[in-house]
Amino acid sequence: MTENSAHTESVRNEIGTLVTEDANPKYPDLAALTTAELVAGMNSEDALVPAAIEKQLPVIAAIIDEIASRMSQGGRLIYVGAGTPGRMGILDASECPPTFGTAPSLVVGIIAGGQAAVDQAVENAEDSEEAGAADMAALKLGPTDSVVGIAASGRTPYVIAAIKAARAQGAYTVGFACNNNSALGAAADAALEIEVGPEFLSGSTRLKSGTCQKLVLNMISTITMVRLGKTYKNVMVDLLATNAKLRARSERTLMRVTECDAATASTALAAAGGHVKAAVLAIMTGLPAEQAVELLAQNKGFLPAAIDAGTH
Template sequence: MDKYTELRAELATLTTEASNPALDDLAAMSTLDLVSAMNQEDLKVPLAIGTAVSTIANIIDQLVLRMRQGGRLIYVGAGTPGRLGVLDASECPPTFGTDPGLVVGVIAGGDSALKNAIENIEDSASAGSRDIAAFDLNGHDTVVGISASGRTPYVLGAIETAKASGALTVGFACNARSPLGNLAELRLEIEVGPEFLTGSTRLKAGTTQKMVLNMISTLAMVRLGKTYRNLMVDLQAGNDKLRARSERTVIRATGADPRAASAALDSVDGSVKAAILVLLTGLSPAQAASALERRAGFLQEALKDSQPSL
């Protein structure tokens, strides 16, 4: 059996490659029916993710243990999964004030693949191995391999190399019993059924990946003290919108008026956490910065340490 015959036989067994008989003639449907049908398919995604919440929670807990010891979170994928990994990683610095090297997205083909499909690179396990080896991984790092099929050679090569380095590896696929799940230390397989457009895994599979990556990065940051209540208190105010959001966040956390919130932010070089601490405790800006440093940035703990003056 040649490799293409073998590949065709393998793809025929994948849920992500199956066809939905209820949608076998899209052109015959009205636009309203098409929109309704696609919406009904999309509704299956959060329900499918709901079956994996315990697994996702375990992944987050293990990730956080490693990040507290200086570890990084690295997503690796090809095509849509790779783009989604880069997207999630790129949002962490402005949202949580993280170093760009803490959460990283690796896509087969590099940055040019973000805008242009480079399909053949996903077939190279050696390229995946080479790209992930460049990170000089250690046992504190976590590498999440993302592949709708769960069989992408580029991702398998990356995970094999990451695993050999001692990093925690997660195999995130949308097919059960996948080669990726079998290879990684932690298996995350969420099946969402045939795609609206047969084989187009940028649809439900992509939505699943986007939602789960949001969970992993956001909830890891909650556990790392990057939030207060449900507020973004480590955001980086790099534009007018984010500066206004910083002020609103301080107001919500403290009840201060806009003028006081703005003045507090100015006094601490825009640090939302420090501004909240100054307003709620009466600490000076320098004292607030020291209190946060002692508590590794955990605002809740810094507040407990400080006697409120209000």
């Protein structure tokens, strides 16, 4: 037996133990089903995901508190994965600047194989432990940074190596897998393991596992930003009005939060350079936009504290 065939056999035996690789007994022959039955089947499988996540909500909450604590000290949130999990991390990271007004360097998605792997598979990228370690070294991580490694299988060499390297640099690490007792979870400070069961199409972990990743990463980024003062009540106030849709949304937000009219909202938003949070503060305190920006900075961006300081 050659070295390559021996390695393939080892991997084959390993993935044979994973729930994410099991054949789904409810759907033994997809082609034998009608389209209506296929649609209903996929929907039924997707409906299982939130219940699986619910079992791990205390773990997710603890992870978010750890991440938010570090980010409040100037740290970054890094997602790292290969294939679909890597793309999920990039998707979540890319939405943070327009939603929360964060710098692109604050929440970052790293994928095995680099930018080219976003659009198409890069052969063997997920097997490179060296690349995983190197990608983390390039980030110059520290104790205020948090790295979430994502792998449905929980065994991806690139991701495990990245988590080990990040942890060695002092970063807080999370191993997010869709199988229990994963090597990824064991390598990290915190294991987040959510079993969603066999896929509708066996082994296609872009389905339920991918949905699980999307939902959980939404939780991590959104709730972390809530903890960092990037929201006010239940609205986005740290977004920047950079296009027609965002300007309209920003004006609606100002009108809703401050109960002002459209003309007042438009004027305040323009004076604040499109920054909704500063415009809200200016309207609610009567301060000029420049002073509102300064007051926000003095209160570390927390709008309720700035409003209180500006009205007393």
